[in-house]
Amino acid sequence: ADNGKKYVIGVSQCSEDIWRDKLNSELVMSTYQHDNVVLKFASANDDDRLQAKQISRFVKEGVDLLIVSPNQIHTISSVIDKAYDRGIPVILFDRKTDSKKYTAFIGADNYEAGHEMGAFIARQLKGKGNVVEICGLEGSSPAIERNRGFMDAVSGFPGIRVVDRRYAGWLKDRGAAAMDSILAGGQHVDYVFAQNDRMAVGALQAAERHGIRGMRIAGIDALPVPGGGMENVRDGRMEASYIYPTRGDLVMQLALNILEKRPYKRDNYLKGTLVTSNNANALLLQSEEIMKQTARIQSLHGKVDNYLAQYNHQKVYLLLFSVI
Numbered sequence: 001a002d003n004g005k006k007y008v009i010g011v012s013q014c015s016e017d018i019w020r021d022k023l024n025s026e027l028v029m030s031t032y033q034h035d036n037v038v039l040k041f042a043s044a045n046d047d048d049r050l051q052a053k054q055i056s057r058f059v060k061e062g063v064d065l066l067i068v069s070p071n072q073i074h075t076i077s078s079v080i081d082k083a084y085d086r087g088i089p090v091i092l093f094d095r096k097t098d099s100k101k102y103t104a105f106i107g108a109d110n111y112e113a114g115h116e117m118g119a120f121i122a123r124q125l126k127g128k129g130n131v132v133e134i135c136g137l138e139g140s141s142p143a144i145e146r147n148r149g150f151m152d153a154v155s156g157f158p159g160i161r162v163v164d165r166r167y168a169g170w171l172k173d174r175g176a177a178a179m180d181s182i183l184a185g186g187q188h189v190d191y192v193f194a195q196n197d198r199m200a201v202g203a204l205q206a207a208e209r210h211g212i213r214g215m216r217i218a219g220i221d222a223l224p225v226p227g228g229g230m231e232n233v234r235d236g237r238m239e240a241s242y243i244y245p246t247r248g249d250l251v252m253q254l255a256l257n258i259l260e261k262r263p264y265k266r267d268n269y270l271k272g273t274l275v276t277s278n279n280a281n282a283l284l285l286q287s288e289e290i291m292k293q294t295a296r297i298q299s300l301h302g303k304v305d306n307y308l309a310q311y312n313h314q315k316v317y318l319l320l321f322s323v324i
């Protein structure tokens with residue numbers, strides 16, 4: 001700021017994975033244009049209690065604004081409410097709470113994501129077949145909303161039967177375990193909707209162990225990194241994914257609008273995109289180009305190391321690799 005004041009922003013991530021790494025590095029990148037912002041990161045490893053503690057610590061330390069992706073819808077609402085009541089602006093991103101106490105929300109429309117995938121899968125199956133849904137973390141808002149959208153879409157097709165649904169906490173290994181147990185039960189499965197790509201990859205591995213090659217599957221996230229959804233769709237391992245946008249630049253813009261008292265919208269929905277064999281290659285090439293430029297900017301700038309080393313040092317290397 002003109003008077004030399006620095007805004008301290010606490011970023012509370014519910015989990016740690018390549019999607020959140022991308023978002024964190026975008027947040028860091030967008031501070032390059034804003035010398036008046038200092039970011040603090042905390043990552044809760046899918047643990048509600050840890051996330052609540054980390055947020056309380058941010059409040060104690062005196063942050064000017066909180067950016068939070070709440071692990072579940074109920075579990076950490078009270079600690080967020082407390083921060084909000086103290087006058088700390090709160091931006092919820094990607095996941096929601098069940099409380100009205102937030103300053104703004106920014107993230108994709110998860111109902112829409114589930115709905116698009118449901119309609120896509122029904123079309124692929126020509127309106128007929130057994131479908132399994134592998135959901136994320138029970139009680140986290142994207143899992144709830146993706147499921148609703150998905151069910152609304154497939155309910156328009158009387159020949160589509162959702163024969164099983166399991167919760168797998170967004171994690172690859174749990175996605176594998178879920179698929180394992182479904183197939184071990186002898187269930188015939190024509191198509192799997194995994195609520196994220198990591199669980200989809202786990203489910204595919206489990207299917208292979210059961211001697212099923214080329215199980216038809218679609219996921220969500222479509223990250224353009226090695227092993228991510230975009231590559232898996234391009235290479236034909238998955239039939240589809242859906243770009244679940246990170247857009248750290250817009251999250252930061254929203255934070256600054258709030259801090260600097262400019263007008264902003266309270267609820268901000270980001271556009272996602274269906275990724276299929278028709279567009280995966282083009283989208284991947286485009287993203288790789290952007291990521292090369294990003295890597296160049298980051299290597300010209302020392303800041304990324306400082307921030308993310310505090311957050312988690314092993315992660316810095318992964319992050320740099322993933323953008324080069």
Ligand code: FRU
Pocket residue numbers: 015016017019020094095136142170195196197198220221244
């Ligand atoms: C990353 C993630 C994504 C998923 C999102 C839902 O932590 O698990 O895979 O799309 O969170 O909030």
